[in-house]
Amino acid sequence: MTQAATNTAISVRNVSHSFGEADEARHVKALLDTSLDVTRGELLCLIGPSGCGKSTLLNVMGGLIAPTTGTVMVGDKPVHGPMPNDIAFIFQENALFPWSTIHENMILGMSFQGVPKAERADRAQRALEAVGLDEFAGHYPSQLSGGMRQRAALARALSLETNILLMDEPFGALDEQTRMVLGEDLSVLLSRSKKTIVFVTHSLGEAVFLADRVAVFSARPGTIKEIITVDEPHPRKSAFMTSARFHQQRDQLYDLLHDEIRKSMAQSGKPKRAYEDQSSRAGPAA
Amino acid sequence: MTAQSGARRKWLDRYGSRLVQVAFVAAILLLWHLATTRWGVNKILLPSPLSVWQQFVDVIRKGEFLADLQITLMELAVAFVVATVSGTVVGYVISRSPYLIKVFEPLFAGIYSIPIILFLPLYVLFFGLGPASKIALGITMSFFPVVLSTIAGFGNVDRVLVTAAKSMGASDWQLFRHVLVPAALPVVLSGLRMGFTIALLSIIGSETIASLAGLGHRIVNLAENMDMARMFAYIVFVIIIAVFLNTAVSALDARGKRQR
Ligand SMILES: Nc1ncnc2c1ncn2[C@@H]1O[C@H](COP(=O)(O)OP(=O)(O)O)[C@@H](O)[C@H]1O
Ligand SMILES: [Mg+2]
Numbered sequence: 001m002t003q004a005a006t007n008t009a010i011s012v013r014n015v016s017h018s019f020g021e022a023d024e025a026r027h028v029k030a031l032l033d034t035s036l037d038v039t040r041g042e043l044l045c046l047i048g049p050s051g052c053g054k055s056t057l058l059n060v061m062g063g064l065i066a067p068t069t070g071t072v073m074v075g076d077k078p079v080h081g082p083m084p085n086d087i088a089f090i091f092q093e094n095a096l097f098p099w100s101t102i103h104e105n106m107i108l109g110m111s112f113q114g115v116p117k118a119e120r121a122d123r124a125q126r127a128l129e130a131v132g133l134d135e136f137a138g139h140y141p142s143q144l145s146g147g148m149r150q151r152a153a154l155a156r157a158l159s160l161e162t163n164i165l166l167m168d169e170p171f172g173a174l175d176e177q178t179r180m181v182l183g184e185d186l187s188v189l190l191s192r193s194k195k196t197i198v199f200v201t202h203s204l205g206e207a208v209f210l211a212d213r214v215a216v217f218s219a220r221p222g223t224i225k226e227i228i229t230v231d232e233p234h235p236r237k238s239a240f241m242t243s244a245r246f247h248q249q250r251d252q253l254y255d256l257l258h259d260e261i262r263k264s265m266a267q268s269g270k271p272k273r274a275y276e277d278q279s280s281r282a283g284p285a286a
Numbered sequence: 287m288t289a290q291s292g293a294r295r296k297w298l299d300r301y302g303s304r305l306v307q308v309a310f311v312a313a314i315l316l317l318w319h320l321a322t323t324r325w326g327v328n329k330i331l332l333p334s335p336l337s338v339w340q341q342f343v344d345v346i347r348k349g350e351f352l353a354d355l356q357i358t359l360m361e362l363a364v365a366f367v368v369a370t371v372s373g374t375v376v377g378y379v380i381s382r383s384p385y386l387i388k389v390f391e392p393l394f395a396g397i398y399s400i401p402i403i404l405f406l407p408l409y410v411l412f413f414g415l416g417p418a419s420k421i422a423l424g425i426t427m428s429f430f431p432v433v434l435s436t437i438a439g440f441g442n443v444d445r446v447l448v449t450a451a452k453s454m455g456a457s458d459w460q461l462f463r464h465v466l467v468p469a470a471l472p473v474v475l476s477g478l479r480m481g482f483t484i485a486l487l488s489i490i491g492s493e494t495i496a497s498l499a500g501l502g503h504r505i506v507n508l509a510e511n512m513d514m515a516r517m518f519a520y521i522v523f524v525i526i527i528a529v530f531l532n533t534a535v536s537a538l539d540a541r542g543k544r545q546r
Contacts, residue, residue, distance in 0.1 A: 064453060084455030095450040099468045108464055112454040160454065 008073075009164055009196040010038040010061055015070030016221075017056055030056040031067070032221035040163075043190055043197040043234075045207040047257065048217025049264030054200045055168050057222070061198060062087045062166045074164065084113045088157035090167040095153055096141040102128070102152045103137035109156045127159035128152075130189065147178035154186075158193075165197045172202065183209055184238065191234035204257070208249045209241055216256045219263035226256055333515035341519035351501070351523060358489060358500040361417045362531075365424030365485045370478060373429050377436025377474075387441055391434070398430035406492050415498050420489045427488045428481035435477020439470030472543045479539045486528060501527075 015034045020027040030053040038044050038061075046054045059065040061072055063079045072079040074086050089095075096105050106124040115123065128134040131151040141149050150170055157165055171179040183206055190197060201207050207214045211230050218225045230249055232240055240246055315335055321327045322334035345351055380386040406423060413419035443466055451465045493502025501524050508517035 062453060064449060082453050082455060084453065087453070089450065089453040091446050091450060094444065095446045097447060097465065097468070099471075109454045112451060112456040112460055112464075114455065 007040055008037045009040045009075065010036075010198070011073045012036040012038075012057070012061065013071045013073075015057070015060055015067045015072065017053070017060060017065065017067045017069075029221035031060070032223045034070070034223045036215060036224055038196060038198055039212075040196055041194050042212040043199060043210055045211035045214045046198065046200045046217065047202065047204070047207045047214055047253065048222060049219050049257070049261045050202060051268065052217045052220050052260070052264060053222030054217060058166050058168050058198060058200055062089055064089075084160065084162075086162055087164045087166060088160045088162040090150075090153050090157050090165065090170045092169045093146065093149070093173045094141075096149060096156070098141050101138050101140055102133065102144075102155075105141070105152065106156045106159050110159055113160050115160075123159045123161070124155075127155040130158055131155045131185070145178075146174050147182060150174065150182065151185075158189075163196055165195055167197065167199045169200050169202065171206070179203075179206065180238075184236070186210060188235040204250050204253050205241070207253060208246055209236060214253060216253065217260065219260045219267060225260065228252060228256075330512060330514060333518055337515040338518040338522065341516045342522055345516065345519050345523065351504075351520070354499060354501045354504045355527070357417060358493065358502070361420045361424060361489050361500065362485055365421045365489060366428060366482055368421075369425045369428040369432055369481055369485065372425075373432025373477070373481065374436045374474065377433040378440050380433075381437045381440035387437060391437055394430055394434055394437075398434060402427050403488060403491060406495055409492075410496050415496055417500070420492050420497065420500065423492050424485040424489045428485040431480040431484060432474075432477045435480070436470070436474050439473030439477075440466060442473075443469040475539045475542045479535050482535050483532065486531065490524065 013035050015031055016029075017031040018027060018029045034053075034057060036057075046057065048054055056065060060067045061074075061079070063072075063081045063083055066080070074083055077083070077086075096102070097108065100108060103124055106127065107120050110120045110123060111117075124137070125134065128137055131154050133148060133151050133155060136144060136148065136152070141152065144152065153170070171182050174182070187210060199210060201210075208230055213227050213229050215224045215227045217223070228249065232245075318332070318335050322329065322332055380390050402423070405426075406419070409419040409423050409426075413422050447465055447469060448461065451461050456465065490500070490502040493500040494506045497503040501520065505517055505520045505524070508514075508520060
């Protein structure tokens with residue numbers, strides 16, 4: 001194994017993806033010739049106009065979508081389908097099985113992944129403690145708040161003990177305060193666990209607060225326009241959020257995004273919610 | 287509001303609706319009684335509740351209902367099991383393909399809205415006057431609610447649940463057993479319940495129209511012999527059986543839907 005390979009958790013090479021056949025009306029070019037290396041142990045945020053292909057890229061990385069062209073490697077293995085031993089997903093919401101308790105959800109996830117029966121209960125307990133939900137193991141998802149459900153989803157992913165977490169707007173449906181707290185917790189968790197995380201968000205503040213690097217997408221067909229580095233050690237404190245550097249980097253991101261959002265809105269025909277509104281409403285930055 | 291009237295309201299909230307239901311049934315019995323004793327309604331058309339009760343006790347004591355009950359229940363069981371198995375299997379297969387759903391869902395929904403009982407004479411020609419024609423009709427009529435609800439149940443499983451399970455490494459069997467089935471179950475169960483009710487109605491109904499045995503047959507037979515009190519006793523018996531079966535099926539349904 002080469003030195004480069006050992007430092008790269010996921011390597012995306014010239015990936016393009018289209019939905020539907022070329023002659024179909026609903027043909028969409030979602031991703032165009034995207035290349036990206038995710039470094040081991042970093043938290044990389046993907047940010048861009050809505051519909052630009054962020055989820056598509058994340059799903060391609062995790063083997064949930066086979067790209068039209070291009071390759072993805074996880075470590076030294078080419079990705080051809082889900083890799084439950086290497087990669088765990090966290091989705092925006094409602095990915096917990098509603099007919100099972102939180103504990104049963106975790107046991108089920110581990111049984112899918114192939115964890116030996118004897119280990120499952122212990123692992124579930126540890127993961128629930130890590131996200132502060134151990135008292136709610138016996139609750140059904142519908143009995144928990146949105147924030148707690150996302151913690152539970154995170155716990156289920158952690159119990160799989162993968163090196164990589166792919167998170168698709170995991171806090172996107174939550175209110176701002178909940179999101180801030182979960183963001184801080186994630187930063188703490190990350191500094192302990194050394195996991196590699198790719199995190200899709202539409203919040204500028206969330207991206208700067210959480211990420212080691214932020215990849216900015218262009219409008220559809222999406223590709224990565226620029227990557228900025230946020231040089232601040234984890235766990236990050238709320239003081240970071242009020243620092244001048246935080247604001248300077250958030251503004252830099254906003255400048256990069258602004259034109260792409262305009263382009264994206266022009267593409268879709270109808271004006272979508274203004275990005276300005278979203279970034280001031282949601283995200284730790286406020 | 288005084289404390290006493292508050293307590294009374296709570297009591298009424300809890301038992302009020304039951305009370306009205308009991309009073310309603312009692313009122314009907316009373317009207318029935320008055321109609322036969324005071325208002326001179328012909329006994330041949332409407333026997334008195336008392337004579338019906340005596341006949342009912344006689345039917346139960348002699349166990350005379352057993353042979354007919356067995357036939358009807360056997361027809362019901364066979365029809366319901368066949369409709370359940372075929373409806374869920376066919377529905378599941380169709381639910382796997384958007385194309386098949388597009389083709390068959392409207393087709394089945396259309397057939398479901400036809401009064402299939404009209405084809406009973408045809409069923410009798412094909413399958414004879416015995417249980418086979420009742421079973422075939424029961425299957426035909428209860429197949430549609432079962433297949434339609436199975437298509438709806440398995441066709442509308444939240445995609446993110448399927449994606450999540452696959453991302454965690456679920457095999458096809460695990461996906462079916464632990465995601466698709468529990469997700470579809472409540473909708474499928476509603477269809478089974480509907481199918482059961484329809485099977486019961488169509489089987490007893492067709493027994494009254496053309497048959498050699500069964501509870502429906504017995505009732506028509508008694509009517510033709512002008513044995514009205516005994517006929518009413520059998521009607522009461524069928525009502526009790528139907529209420530019992532439907533309650534049992536509803537309880538199973540509720541059990542399957544619990545906890546979500
Ligand atoms: N399964 C699909 N079928 C057809 N088009 C899709 C599908 N998934 C996504 N798309 C389209 O691809 C584009 C990119 O989608 P997505 O990656 O979800 O964007 P993002 O996550 O950045 O908002 C969008 O225009 C979306 O409508
Ligand atoms: Mg998305």
